[in-house]
Amino acid sequence: MAEEVLIRKRRTVENHILAIGGGKGGTGKSLITVSMGICLANRGNEVLLIDADLGTANLHTFLGLEPPRTGLSDFLTKKKTGIDSIIIKTGINNLKLISGAQDIIGIANLSYGQKVRILGNIKKLDYRYILIDLGPGTSFNILDFFLISHCGILITSPEPTSIENTYRFTRSLLFRYLRKIISQKVVRSLIDKGVMQRGGHKFHSVFDLLEAIEKIEPELGDTIARYLSSLDIKLIVNQTRTTRDRAIGQKMAMAARKYFGIPIDFLGNISYDSNVRKGLLQKKPLMAYFPHSKAFQEITEICQRILPRYQLGLGFSADQRSSNQISGDQWRG
Numbered sequence: 001m002a003e004e005v006l007i008r009k010r011r012t013v014e015n016h017i018l019a020i021g022g023g024k025g026g027t028g029k030s031l032i033t034v035s036m037g038i039c040l041a042n043r044g045n046e047v048l049l050i051d052a053d054l055g056t057a058n059l060h061t062f063l064g065l066e067p068p069r070t071g072l073s074d075f076l077t078k079k080k081t082g083i084d085s086i087i088i089k090t091g092i093n094n095l096k097l098i099s100g101a102q103d104i105i106g107i108a109n110l111s112y113g114q115k116v117r118i119l120g121n122i123k124k125l126d127y128r129y130i131l132i133d134l135g136p137g138t139s140f141n142i143l144d145f146f147l148i149s150h151c152g153i154l155i156t157s158p159e160p161t162s163i164e165n166t167y168r169f170t171r172s173l174l175f176r177y178l179r180k181i182i183s184q185k186v187v188r189s190l191i192d193k194g195v196m197q198r199g200g201h202k203f204h205s206v207f208d209l210l211e212a213i214e215k216i217e218p219e220l221g222d223t224i225a226r227y228l229s230s231l232d233i234k235l236i237v238n239q240t241r242t243t244r245d246r247a248i249g250q251k252m253a254m255a256a257r258k259y260f261g262i263p264i265d266f267l268g269n270i271s272y273d274s275n276v277r278k279g280l281l282q283k284k285p286l287m288a289y290f291p292h293s294k295a296f297q298e299i300t301e302i303c304q305r306i307l308p309r310y311q312l313g314l315g316f317s318a319d320q321r322s323s324n325q326i327s328g329d330q331w332r333g
């Protein structure tokens, strides 16, 4: 039975947590989370999907399931509920699901304590791959889920608004990360002041911020560079239709290196595919409805690129740190 609650025995499998996010809704995060989960599960990996789009959770729909009776909301509101007890079967071998929080007003704004509890429990779960589907926006909840993952995958569509949001998301992510790793009060307040500037950030690029930090704490620059280089951020462009669309990913990756000083690993394009909608109307995942669809083939290839796994990024060197004003246009390349 699909909704049977599973009690899992603790094992000691090293898990890999992948967060699927990006600034904008409707780009295909949920579709890609489910499809990648199925690909990885089909290869014999134990996979857990977590629906952390707390406002509008819908992974179950992509899996052709009715809204689950249990989910993150139970875990959040009932202190005695363990995370194991909200994991449900999906009907697909090796693939389990923690559904989102539904029908709790204000659940999208988690308290700090709730967030710590969820994040701490996710880290302990014994699955080979844990895929977290995130909601849109750049709230701290979303950025923190992205940051606890071993690998964060940004999903954008080729539309300028989506590219712009991906850029904003990445900038917010890097600032949040620096705010968390740096203990010096004076530097933290510098970041806070920069982030709280009216009409956006005082520091347009990470290089601007680093320059300002180095003026206060000259030796901190290299430490920060090391931390940034350990982030593993990847990018997928979804719903591509034209040759021009298919060139966007590489340009965004190059712009990320130039303006953020971080390597973003472009994983590939996924074509717009009308079968996705047909599958949803039939309440079936794309691959069950149409396993040979172009989109699913492309998702399979992307999964193969992820499997060899998690090389560390290259980071940036001091000579790359030219201070640049960055706009969405520059990011688009």
Ligand SMILES: Nc1ncnc2c1ncn2[C@@H]1O[C@H](COP(=O)(O)OP(=O)(O)O)[C@@H](O)[C@H]1O
Pocket (backbone or CB within 6 Å): 024, 025, 026, 027, 028, 029, 030, 031, 032, 238, 239, 240, 270, 271, 272, 273, 274, 276, 277, 280, 295
């Ligand atoms: N490659 C694609 N081809 C066709 N339709 C797609 C594709 N990717 C996503 N969609 C459709 O776009 C809509 C939004 O996708 P969804 O995964 O819910 O986005 P998000 O989770 O980012 O909000 C859904 O109706 C989905 O079926």
Ligand SMILES: [Mg+2]
Pocket (backbone or CB within 6 Å): 029, 030, 031, 053, 058, 133, 134, 135
């Ligand atoms: Mg979604």
